[in-house]
Amino acid sequence: MPTDRHLSRLFAGIPTIHAKGPPDQEIRQIAIDSRRVVPGGLFFALPGQRTDGTGFIDEAMRRGAVAVVSPRPLAFVPKGVTHLQVSDPREALAAVARRFYARPDEALEVFGVTGTNGKTTVASLLRHLLRAAGHQCGLLGTIHYDLGARTVPSFRTTPEAHDTFGMLAQMRDAGCTAAALEISSHGLDQSRVRGMQIQGAAFLNLTRDHLDYHGSMEAYFEVKARLFTGQNGPLPKVAAINLDDPYGLRLLERIPQEVRLVTFGLNSSAELWADQLELGLEGSAFVVHAAGEQFKARTPLIGGYNVSNTLAALALLHGRGVPLGPLVAALKDFPGIPGRMERITHAHGFGAVVDYAHTDDALSNALGMLRSITPGRLLVVFGCGGKRDRSKRPTMTRAVQRGADLAWATADNPRGEPLARIFEDMKEGVDDPSTIRWVEDRRHAISLALDEARPGDCVLVAGKGHETFQEFADTVVPFDDRQVLRELLSIRSIKMPM
Incomplete structure (x- = not known):
């Protein structure tokens, strides 16, 4: 849908603290990542929790940005480039993007x-x-x-x-x-x-x-x-x-x-x-x-x-x-949703379910629901994410302790935080140490839960749901709870022919 993508039209009515450079540049692209800027691009230097976009303005201009938006003034603006200083770059980004794409x-x-x-x-x-x-x-x-x-x-x-x-x-x-x-x-x-x-x-x-x-x-x-x-x-x-x-x-x-x-x-x-x-x-x-x-x-x-x-x-x-x-x-x-109370079918007589539950309330709800329809024991594999809200780790563990018969605490996207520290936080929520095991390798934890399962039981693997990866310090490796469950259940079928 055609729209006027000149800078002056895109910013009409948006408060600016200071503007310098040609006012009527034609904008071909909006970017917040300097590595993705193309010639004719408009770069928004957004403040962030880990990095500040103002540190990448030079790179954005080298890649062809014809206009830059930032919350602070720039010491130098090259000829042919427009700089707009605004108090809230994110709010300006939303308004400009809506206009750029013709509402x-x-x-x-x-x-x-x-x-x-x-x-x-x-x-x-x-x-x-x-x-x-x-x-x-x-x-x-x-x-x-x-x-x-x-x-x-x-x-x-x-x-x-x-x-x-x-x-x-x-x-x-x-x-x-x-x-x-x-x-x-x-x-x-x-x-x-x-x-x-x-x-x-x-x-x-x-x-x-x-x-x-x-x-x-x-x-x-x-x-x-x-x-x-x-x-x-x-x-x-x-x-x-x-x-x-x-x-x-x-x-x-x-x-x-x-x-x-x-x-x-x-x-x-x-x-x-x-x-x-x-x-x-x-x-x-x-x-x-x-x-x-x-x-x-x-x-x-x-x-x-x-x-x-x-x-x-x-x-x-x-x-x-x-x-x-x-x-x-x-x-x-309704066909259902990948990784949301997704049942993994097999022939061993117990339930196997993957769910995205990764808060204490979600775990309590999932476990309470499964308890009501499970004649046997409820076995749970779960973990707490690294470099995220540490305060919810004990409450998640307490929810599992109260809702499950046996649990295996394991890795869930540690993101570079030592598992020992994550486990230490989680242990503050332990009421009965005899019903929880601490297993660093997630695949091994799932395997142990399946080994424990008997007909009438239900195994819940919680936390990652649809995700197909595991995040570590500086790498992401393939990992899909559903695929791992299917593989381990297939191996169980070979070991224990029905």
Whole structure:
């Protein structure tokens, strides 16, 4: 879609502290990584936790950047290059990217999903249900980016603003009419979706996570609330709020009157609610109630929290006027999500499940759900990520101790932090040392859990979910929990013919 990409038009109305150089450069590209700059590029020097983009301005100009944006003045600006000093480069990046890509959010019905747990499931359900209703829907999330004409692996739950608006433009140009976005707290705090017109926003839950970044649960909540209160940009047309979550109850009081509010939950005080839950390893059945009607639902997703996730997707679309009957009918055909309560089939008589649970709340929910449908013991392999929030390591371990019969603590993306230190933090949450083993090698830990499993038991491998790698100090190695489980179960079949 053609648009005026001259610098003066892209920055019209955006406050600048100082500007120097030609005001009307034609911009061919937006970049935040100096290594990706091409001739005619506009480089945003963003501040970061580990590196500062201002240190790479010279390289960006050597590669052909014709304009540079930074929060600080530059001592020297070469002839033919424009420098713009702004107080908030990230906010400016979002505004400029939206204009550069001709406001793609205005051409799409954009749905944003936020919450500590469940974003991937709800966003994927939204895409599935919208497609069932006849809409071509794209997706930006943790596992992959579905851009309409192609699907590419994800590199970040909520990409940087220029990538986000660029991919929405690809969806628009591929004929999509809707988009489902996972919106993380980092994405909100760093203005990655700033100014975006979001038609429907869902709040799922808020539990302990990312406190190394936000500092407190209160700050974490305030960032999430921005999506619903107008602090992120235009108000959503619909807000779907989980009535079963205490932070959801708090958020209700903050929703402006002009926003269509749809509450959901497992109690009848919500506008859209469910009861008569039947949960098992094969899926879930329940009855959905809304507007005086009720609908029998069945989904291959397992667990009570996935009933809540399903209600969130239904609530958003219900709020936008999509009839519930056909949506509920389409739930049974949902193909599931890689690494989200994904069952690994085999013939040994016990359950084997891979899940992305990597917070204490997610682990508690996963273990509680599996406990309710497992006749035998619950065996868990899990770990805590390196160079991330250390405060959640004891609480994750305590959740596993309380929910599992036996556990194997192991590596989960140590990222250069010594495993001994990670294990030391985790051991603060140990109540019964006799039910937990400490195994540095993740594959070996999974193998030990499988060796222990007997018919009727269930083995949960938690933390990495869909991921196909393990991060170490200066390298990334291939590692897929699902593939490892299948390989080890195949070896078990050879050793123990059925």
